[in-house]
Amino acid sequence: MSLVYKGQNLYIDSTPIKSIAKKNITPFYVYSYNKMRNNYQTFYNYFKKINPLICFSVKSNSNVSLISELGKLGSGADVVSEGELRKAIKANIKPNKIVFSGIGKTEQELTKAIKTGVLLINIESESEAKLINKISKKMRKITNIGIRINPGVDANTLSKISTGKTDSKFGLPKSNFLSFCKNIKKFKNLKIKAVSVHIGSQITSVGPYRKTLNTLYKIIKLSRINFEYVDLGGGFGISYQDKEKKIDIKNYSRLVDKFQKKLNCKIIFEPGRFVVGNVGALISKIIYIKKNGNKNFIILDAGMNDFMRPALYNAKHNILPVLKLKKKLIGNVEFVGPICESTDSFIKYKNYSILNENNLVAISDVGAYGSSLSSNYNTRPLASEILIKKGKVKIIRRRQKISEII
Ligand code: LLP
Secondary structure, three states: OOEEEEOOEEEEOOEEHHHHHHHOOOOEEEEEHHHHHHHHHHHHHHOHHHOOEEEEEHHHOOOHHHHHHHHHOOOEEEEOOHHHHHHHHHOOOOHHHEEEOOOOOOHHHHHHHHHHOOOEEEEOOHHHHHHHHHHHHHOOOOEEEEEEEEOOOOOOOOHHHEOOOOOOOOOEEHHHHHHHHHHHHHOOOEEEEEEEOOOEOOEOOOHHHHHHHHHHHHHHHHHOOOOOEEEOOOOEOOOOOOOOOOOOHHHHHHHHHHHHHHHOOEEEEOOOHHHHHHHEEEEEEEEEEEEEOOEEEEEEOOOOOOOOHHHHHOOOOOEEEOEOOOOOEEEEEEEEOOOOOOOOEEEEEEEEEOOOOOOEEEEEOOOOOOHHHOOOHHHOOOOEEEEEEOOEEEEEEOOOOHHHHO
């Protein structure tokens, strides 16, 4: 993570969190540009040999400034709605670097994507292909599509973020894919350019990826189609806790190199979490501290509406005090939000350094699926987002006004 202590004070890169909090209402998201650039380049460098197109998965963090910064580093975008498509365009991502994914794209969304001329629309059913063909015909266009295959692979990740198993709603099962390929000629306004796959998120071992590549290779050969692109999706797991396993991308990149050589195709990736997961923190203030039974509840001004992952997936995100008081410890601590739901709880600790009301804390590694998953639940305004770049503090989304949601 980009958070470090200098003495007792918590910094993001070389900026003290305390100083950012003086000028901004908590809770707020803060991101490190340096860390994001580093992650992006690290990812790219693993695959340098094959010069892939990296389409940042906009759903992981849909802040237009961040997308635009990634665009300047060479990234394209993986979008799943008209809103995300428009954000990518606004962030100056060229249409020929945008892929449009999702199982339920509407006619309006598809029309917008076809008009924009995105690189690929990754279809997930034959009905969707029919609809794209119909719209394209009306618009006298030939639309480039990819076909998402459901490889029937278990990604060994949280069941709620696993997408590649046979009984999941995603992609075309192998047999349907092959029959679709046979019938493709009847869709006169479609051009089949790609095969795509995405088996899940927060995947920490290479095994499921290896199986997927093997399955893809076999089925591509069976289809007898020369696909220009293979879009291998995202899913690369990061470590949220000390010593937690993360994906060995180097190992995976060797497999992808071989795969690419055998098929001589261009490779697309759609990483989200790997690029932005560890670049951000959610800064929150302690409203109250109270003891119920033998538990010390630390009640924050950030709630599950601001950051959903713990409530939704039981995800563990460490919480760090912005000012670390050295001596005393308190036992049995639970950090909770202000919302009237038991699941509005962030994390528990057996021991924690002493805290006081009004102190600030940082919930760590919230750059991916943090602000993008936040909501107005309890009619609470969306938090602001701040980017630290070259020592400058820039507000990249202002805090929503309550009047805007009434
Ligand atoms: N491509 C497709 C088609 C996807 O559905 C996703 C994520 C990605 C790429 C990016 O996956 P990543 O590299 O970030 O793992 N809200 C959950 C994660 C949901 C992921 C949905 N799809 C979480 O907070 O863990």
